[in-house]
Amino acid sequence: MFSIIKKTVPDLEIHISTQASVTNAGTINFWHNLGAKRVILARELSLKEIVDIRKCISDDMVLETFVHGAMCISYSGRCLLSNYMTGRDANMGDCAHPCRYKYYLMEEKRPGEYFPVYEEEDGTFIMNSKDLCMIQYIPELIKAGINSFKIEGRVKSSYYVASVIRSYRIAIDEYYKNPDSYSFKEEYLDEIKKASHRDFTTGFYFGKPTEEAQIYESSSYIRGYDFVGMILDYDVETRIATVEQRNRMFVGDEIEVFGPGIKHFTQKIENMWDENNNEIEVAPHPQQIIKMKMDNMVEKYYIMRKYKGE
DSSP: OHHHHHHHOTTOOOEEOGGGOOOSHHHHHHHHHHTOOEEEOOTTOOHHHHHHHHHTSOTTSEEEEEEEEOOOSSGGGOOOHHHHHHSOOGGGTOOOOGGGSOOEEOOTTSTTOOEEOOSBTTBOOTTOBOEEEOGGGHHHHHHTTOOEEEEOOTTOOHHHHHHHHHHHHHHHHHHHHOGGGOOOOHHHHHHHTTSSBOOEEOTTTTSSOOGGGBOOSOSSOBOOEEEEEEEEEEETTTTEEEEEESSOEETTOEEEEEOTTSOOEEEEOOOEEOTTOOEESEEOSTTOEEEEEOSSOOOTTOEEEEEOOO
8 A cells, every 4th residue: 555655646645543553663663664654543552651652753753642532442443343233334433332332141042031231220331431531631742742633523513523623722722822831721621511522531641541431320422502503604794694503593592602713702692584584583494594693793604502401
């Protein structure tokens, strides 16, 4: 594959996936000598191990690590459960998360007899990791020599991706403004929690995960907010925004609006109009195009969300 790339598209950068399970400097140097420019390290490495690796590899080799998202029960994502059970390929980003299913025990010579595996009254989740979240440790990640942060995004909504990446972008930018005086702000994490999420863990970064890295009560997500709309257009003079509805909203609802590089603002929906400029009280139809007045200036692709409770 390397020889084909060098022959046909010599300027194309070659990246080594986390599927290669790279866990040491020797392996990285091997890939670097073949022409690789970036390695996505295995999730199982600690910060201390990454620091040691950085000292033993070329300065121009880019190190990328996962910093946010679902933790795979299999070694660095090399899982066949989803493909085998549902036909959905986990290694192509389409994992059905069968590790989070509820399971019974069946003995080989007693087909059809299912024995319960009890853990808690609410269910049994024997392979149900918390989600990785390292936004509180941006300085530690950067000082370890990591060049690129990898955030889960496949099979995720635009709302999830926008919420999570925006928080990391703000935190990283704040750190680089003045690394010596940087301090983590709880609002960065609060914003991430406004997208669907599980409880969080730091994975392997600070040592081998304990039982505290597992969820025992449920395999479902925590969803405190609904993604209700996306800005398609905005008239500066009238302050009227054209919005694509993503979840039902009513006149009188209090919504939050956010976009890249701005602090979110809160406002109440005072009026709404449909595409024919008829005043409406509710926008119930999926991806319905509506108009409403905005308290502050917005731009295309800004996102609207609504608190729905825990």
